[in-house]
Amino acid sequence: MQLTDRFFEFTDQQLADLTAKEGIQHLGLYVSTPPNQQGPPLLLIRQWSANERSLPAADADPYLRLPHQSRRWYPLQDAGLILGALRADLDPQRSWNLSLDQRMRRSAAAISHALGRDLECLQLRQELSQQNDQLRTLVHQLRNPLAALRTYAQLLMRRLEADSSHRPLVEGMLSEQRQLGQYIDVLDDLGQQRLPQQETLGPTLLPPGPAEGEATMRSLLMPLLERAEATASLQGRPWEGPQEWPQWIDQPSQDGTIAEIVANLLENAFRYSPAGCSVGLCLLPDGLCVWDDGPPIPIEEREMIFERGARGSTGQDRSGTGLGLALARSLAERQGRNLSLCVEPTTIAPDLPAEGNAFILNWPAETTPGRAE
DSSP states (O other): OOOOHHHHHHHHHHHTTHHHHSOEEEEEEEEEOOTTSOSOSEEEEEEEESSOOOOOOGGGOTTTTSOOTTEEEEEEEETTEEEEEEEEEEOTTSOOOHHHHHHHHHHHHHHHHHHHHHHHHHHHHHHHHHHHHHHHHHHHHHHHHHHHHHHHHHHHHHHSOTTOTTHHHHHHHHHHHHHHHHHHHHHHHHHTSSOOOOOSOOOOOOOOOSOTTSOBHHHHHHHHHHHHHHHHHHHTOOEEOOSOOOGGGGSBOSOOHHHHHHHHHHHHHHHHSOTTOOEEEEEETTEEEEEEOSOOOOGGGTTGGGSTTOOOGGGTTSOOOSOHHHHHHHHHHHTTOEEEEESOGGGTOTTSOSSSEEEEEEOOTTOOTTSOO
16 A cells, blocks of 8 residues: 555654664554455554564464463544554563553554544645646546637638628637637646546547447548548648548447547547648548658657657657557557557558558457447
8 A cells, every 4th residue: 555655654644663762572553455455454664673573464364363461452533434454562571561562542542643644634635636637638528629710700801802891700709719828738738737647548529420320330431531631721731531431420320429520530640740731631541540641650669659758759849649549549548449550551552552541440340330339
């Protein structure tokens, strides 16, 4: 059990001098095993000895539960909960007296209170870490629709005449978008003040799609394809959408996870591929891939980029959280699918570039994207 250094310093202040001044040969501090953890009911986490002999672990001590006139146990309890116990073995040549017993009881009470507060502190830290993890994921997902709004507003501005009465409306949209972007940056800064320790990626926001019961894979992916085409036009780079539409594209779908994965892959391609590089999405018989014809990701980074918070060497000078690919792979694996990187896109389909980066989303042959797992 992981407790804070501050708690152990407190226990040392309470108990360390008892073995030297009060004739106690051994002191053992035990905590109760958490309900969801296997093992002995008591865990020995700290001990003090007058003769430098170590106490065995609780599950390896054959005499632990046997009564002995030189040994006393003091429960550690807080708010009605048994948190552990304090074991004291007195020198056999001496006998317990009221003063020593009362001192041990006071020390046990103080340690009980400290242990209770320490456990509460650890629980709060875990909850804050989980909330922080959710915050960072939420901020990352908010950037996708916000970027799409900016793209559409900028394209609309280009089509308006200089004296159009609609220009102030579009300029207002862009102004509000920039304001929202500033708020998101503040949230992002809050989320990065404490790095999350939890590995599991929490629930995220799905891209908007058709009403429940009406969605197909085509209807889920089309808004993302339109967004990608508009982004490519604004950035002045080539965009290649699907040339072939496999049969599964029109199947009903109750699962928007694929759309969320694709949204992250497209954002990653546009954000990190060099200016002017082509970006595209290709539909496959058993999946799809998002590709670009930029420089291949270095071999030593091809698995690292899927780690949470990691970014490749070519993207260090660009804004981003390093969550997109980690989130996409986690969502894929959660659905029994696979997300991998191929740096020779032409091996996937002959009309793709010979060199670049293609992120391939596959699913098992016995399943279809339109069927809930």
